[in-house]
Amino acid sequence: MFWLNIVSNFLKILRAGQTPVQIAGGFALGSIAGFSPHLSLQIIAVWIVILILNVNLSAAFLSFTLFGIVAFLVDPLFHLFGYYLLVDVPGIQSFWTSLYNAPLAPMTRFYNTVVLGSFVCAFLFSPIVYFGMKRFVVVYRATLGARVEQLRVYQIVSKSKIIRMYQRMRDLGE
Amino acid sequence: MRKKFIFIVLVPLVVLGAVTYFYLDSWVESGLETAGESLVGAKVEIDDLRLGLFPLRVQFERLQVANPNDRWKNLFETGRVTFAVDANQLLRNKIIIDTVEVRNVILGTKRTTDGSLPQRPDQKDAPPSFAMQLAKQVESEVRSVPIFDLEKLRKDLNLDSLLRIQNLLTIQHLDSMKHQALALSGQWKSTLADYESTRQRVMNIESNLRTIHVNELKTLDAITAAVNNVNTSYNTLREINETLTTRKNAITNDITRLTGSIGHIDDVVRADIERVKSLARLPELRLGGVTDLLFAQQLYAEAQTYLGYVDLVKRTVRKYTPKPDFERPKRFEGQDIHFPVDRAYPRLWIKTAHLSGGTDAARDPNYISVSGDISDITNNQSLTGKPISALIRGTKGNRMRLEIGASLDRRGNHPLDQYRATISGIPMGEMKIGRASFLPSRITQSDLAINAAVTVPGRTFDAQTTVSFREVRLVFEQSPRNTVERLARDVLDRVRNFDTHLRAWNTEGRMKIHFSTDLDNELYEQTKRVLGEELNRIQNEIRSKVNQKIAEKRQEVERVFEEKKQEALARIREYENLLGERLALVETKKRELEKHIEEEKAKGIDAAKKKLEDAMKGLIRKQ
Numbered sequence: 001m002f003w004l005n006i007v008s009n010f011l012k013i014l015r016a017g018q019t020p021v022q023i024a025g026g027f028a029l030g031s032i033a034g035f036s037p038h039l040s041l042q043i044i045a046v047w048i049v050i051l052i053l054n055v056n057l058s059a060a061f062l063s064f065t066l067f068g069i070v071a072f073l074v075d076p077l078f079h080l081f082g083y084y085l086l087v088d089v090p091g092i093q094s095f096w097t098s099l100y101n102a103p104l105a106p107m108t109r110f111y112n113t114v115v116l117g118s119f120v121c122a123f124l125f126s127p128i129v130y131f132g133m134k135r136f137v138v139v140y141r142a143t144l145g146a147r148v149e150q151l152r153v154y155q156i157v158s159k160s161k162i163i164r165m166y167q168r169m170r171d172l173g174e
Numbered sequence: 175m176r177k178k179f180i181f182i183v184l185v186p187l188v189v190l191g192a193v194t195y196f197y198l199d200s201w202v203e204s205g206l207e208t209a210g211e212s213l214v215g216a217k218v219e220i221d222d223l224r225l226g227l228f229p230l231r232v233q234f235e236r237l238q239v240a241n242p243n244d245r246w247k248n249l250f251e252t253g254r255v256t257f258a259v260d261a262n263q264l265l266r267n268k269i270i271i272d273t274v275e276v277r278n279v280i281l282g283t284k285r286t287t288d289g290s291l292p293q294r295p296d297q298k299d300a301p302p303s304f305a306m307q308l309a310k311q312v313e314s315e316v317r318s319v320p321i322f323d324l325e326k327l328r329k330d331l332n333l334d335s336l337l338r339i340q341n342l343l344t345i346q347h348l349d350s351m352k353h354q355a356l357a358l359s360g361q362w363k364s365t366l367a368d369y370e371s372t373r374q375r376v377m378n379i380e381s382n383l384r385t386i387h388v389n390e391l392k393t394l395d396a397i398t399a400a401v402n403n404v405n406t407s408y409n410t411l412r413e414i415n416e417t418l419t420t421r422k423n424a425i426t427n428d429i430t431r432l433t434g435s436i437g438h439i440d441d442v443v444r445a446d447i448e449r450v451k452s453l454a455r456l457p458e459l460r461l462g463g464v465t466d467l468l469f470a471q472q473l474y475a476e477a478q479t480y481l482g483y484v485d486l487v488k489r490t491v492r493k494y495t496p497k498p499d500f501e502r503p504k505r506f507e508g509q510d511i512h513f514p515v516d517r518a519y520p521r522l523w524i525k526t527a528h529l530s531g532g533t534d535a536a537r538d539p540n541y542i543s544v545s546g547d548i549s550d551i552t553n554n555q556s557l558t559g560k561p562i563s564a565l566i567r568g569t570k571g572n573r574m575r576l577e578i579g580a581s582l583d584r585r586g587n588h589p590l591d592q593y594r595a596t597i598s599g600i601p602m603g604e605m606k607i608g609r610a611s612f613l614p615s616r617i618t619q620s621d622l623a624i625n626a627a628v629t630v631p632g633r634t635f636d637a638q639t640t641v642s643f644r645e646v647r648l649v650f651e652q653s654p655r656n657t658v659e660r661l662a663r664d665v666l667d668r669v670r671n672f673d674t675h676l677r678a679w680n681t682e683g684r685m686k687i688h689f690s691t692d693l694d695n696e697l698y699e700q701t702k703r704v705l706g707e708e709l710n711r712i713q714n715e716i717r718s719k720v721n722q723k724i725a726e727k728r729q730e731v732e733r734v735f736e737e738k739k740q741e742a743l744a745r746i747r748e749y750e751n752l753l754g755e756r757l758a759l760v761e762t763k764k765r766e767l768e769k770h771i772e773e774e775k776a777k778g779i780d781a782a783k784k785k786l787e788d789a790m791k792g793l794i795r796k797q
Contacts, residue, residue, distance in 0.1 A: 051176070051183040052183050071506075076505075082508065087511060102266075106267040107265070113509045114503070
């Protein structure tokens with residue numbers, strides 16, 4: 001039900017409320033956290049940034065979940081990419097070596113192929129995710145939202161007994 | 175920036191910090207316990223761990239490490255343990271500890287809870303440990319030690335069943351000899367049948383020779399014909415004689431060969447006697463046999479226990495192996511790529527662990543209190559460049575003293591573990607010796623001293639232990655049931671001090687053990703003196719019964735062989751005589767003919783001389 005609540009909030013926010021920048025920011029940061037397989041030092045830092053910046057938390061959680069699933073599917077590619085960066089790119093070997101000898105840096109586990117591969121990919125994709133999401137929110141609010149709400153599937157789902165029961169229970173709790 | 179930053183970020187952070195602060199101790203405690211359990215393979219329990227952050231130090235009040243081979247005992251337990259962690263290296267994910275202070279170290283304490291862990295799958299497939307190999311070897315050695323109960327031996331000895339035909343190779347050998355003798359006899363008969371055909375030729379030659387009457391030969395032609403006749407007869411007889419000699423040699427060779435085989439029967443009989451003795455399970459009087467019966471099983475069991483500890487250390491301290499170039503890890507695990515480090519530190523390095531046995535007041539006289547130093551405990555000796563070394567001294571109740579030195583080297587291609595231990599003044603409460611079947615008894619009081627040296631290079635090992643028993647008091651659980659028990663008891667009754675030496679080694683893939691004591695000579699001499707005669711008597715009985723069983727068959731074979739041999743030799747002799755006589759006849763005829771020729775020659779000359787004289791006389795008268 002926690003995730004249902006997240007989805008419900010996200011849909012509400014898509015319609016109105018927070019700005020597209022806030023929603024896209026949360027979504028992009030959540031994607032960075034979602035791509036990572038472990039809770040390492042840099043991911044804790046990302047979560048702190050999410051909490052400090054005034055970005056949408058529902059978007060961050062939703063993005064974290066969605067990109068977590070994507071990360072599981074493309075994990076072998078992260079491994080290959082991370083291995084390539086750590087082993088096959090000679091120009092940055094000295095950088096990795098100095099990072100390996102620096103305090104705290106080893107605790108990020110950057111020397112792990114999947115950790116590095118996923119983090120670099122997430123970092124590279126985050127502007128695309130950010131701008132894509134921002135554009136999507138604008139379009140959704142202008143035209144797409146009305147069309148989606150008229151869809152039969154949306155009406156069936158939003159009027160279903162389960163959703164109404166959940167909403168009543170949620171309201172009782174408040 | 176979020177407007178409600180304090181509530182959304184700071185408060186959770188403070189709460190997180192508080193929770194961490196209050197629970198960090200138990201998390202670290204639980205982490206250390208889990209890491210220890212994965213190393214040892216048994217429960218590791220830490221009590222009251224406290225973590226100090228500035229400076230970073232850890233202290234706990236008690237550590238119990240359960241014995242994986244005995245779940246109701248600890249390998250050791252400690253009092254307060256204190257150590258400081260190098261914070262700078264901790265930020266680099268390395269645990270570097272200069273000194274660990276360990277107080278009140280006690281070995282082998284009893285546990286109130288089960289110390290075992292569920293068995294790991296890799297343990298099930300692990301190669302057999304030294305302790306297991308030793309147990310297997312001991313089992314077979316112990317089984318092979320014969321019980322010296324001559325009365326029982328005599329009672330159980332059923333010679334008739336042991337002397338079954340299939341157990342005696344001599345009978346089969348004799349049967350084969352008889353068949354050979356009969357077969358050769360058949361061959362000789364066919365050879366001698368050929369002689370019969372030549373006999374007629376010899377008789378013809380004889381009658382032909384007898385027709386020659388030398389004195390009646392008057393003409394030159396008659397003499398020449400007789401000489402030719404004798405020469406032809408002589409050549410024919412020589413030819414027959416040569417053939418006879420060749421065949422006689424063949425038969426003589428057969429006889430010599432068969433005679434040799436019959437002489438070899440004695441060897442086969444001796445082998446049969448040894449076989450029957452072995453089937454009768456007659457004990458060999460050998461040095462150490464009796465002491466094996468008395469002490470070996472108990473001391474092997476002790477050695478097995480201590481080898482279990484050697485195995486445990488060998489399993490626990492592993493050689494650091496870097497990961498291969500490329501792996502296919504499980505999802506979300508990835509592969510760690512390691513880079514050169516400015517100053518290489520291993521993941522874990524405890525430079526010195528200082529153990530103190532505590533104060534006398536705190537010591538429990540029932541357990542061993544230990545003090546000493548263990549140096550360079552690490553997961554990667556290639557980086558520290560030093561083996562793990564330990565020098566530990568221990569005492570128990572102010573009487574027992576122990577000193578253990580160890581070096582666990584994982585720097586080379588093959589791991590090398592070396593141990594030496596000296597333990598003295600071990601008060602031995604009670605130790606069972608002997609067996610239910612041989613002199614069951616107990617040592618009720620004794621002081622033990624142990625000197626041991628163990629070397630474990632790779633998968634091989636060599637352990638030498640001397641156990642010295644001093645001021646021994648023995649209680650025999652029952653009266654001697656046989657002679658050897660009585661003898662062993664007589665010797666042991668007089669003994670107060672003795673040493674035992676046990677060596678177990680595995681250098682060529684197979685476990686070998688050797689056990690001896692300084693009682694060996696005395697027990698051996700006593701046993702030999704009394705049992706030697708009795709054993710000899712049984713052995714003679716077996717020898718005589720085997721000989722008796724074989725004698726009839728042997729006589730039959732020897733009789734058949736002798737008959738056939740004599741028969742063949744008699745025939746040969748007969749032919750030799752026959753030929754000899756005829757050859758002599760030919761010689762006689764030859765001599766007569768030569769004499770006759772000489773006479774005839776002389777007559778011819780005289781007649782010519784007379785004719786010439788007469789002619790000369792007539793000529794003179796005419797003149």
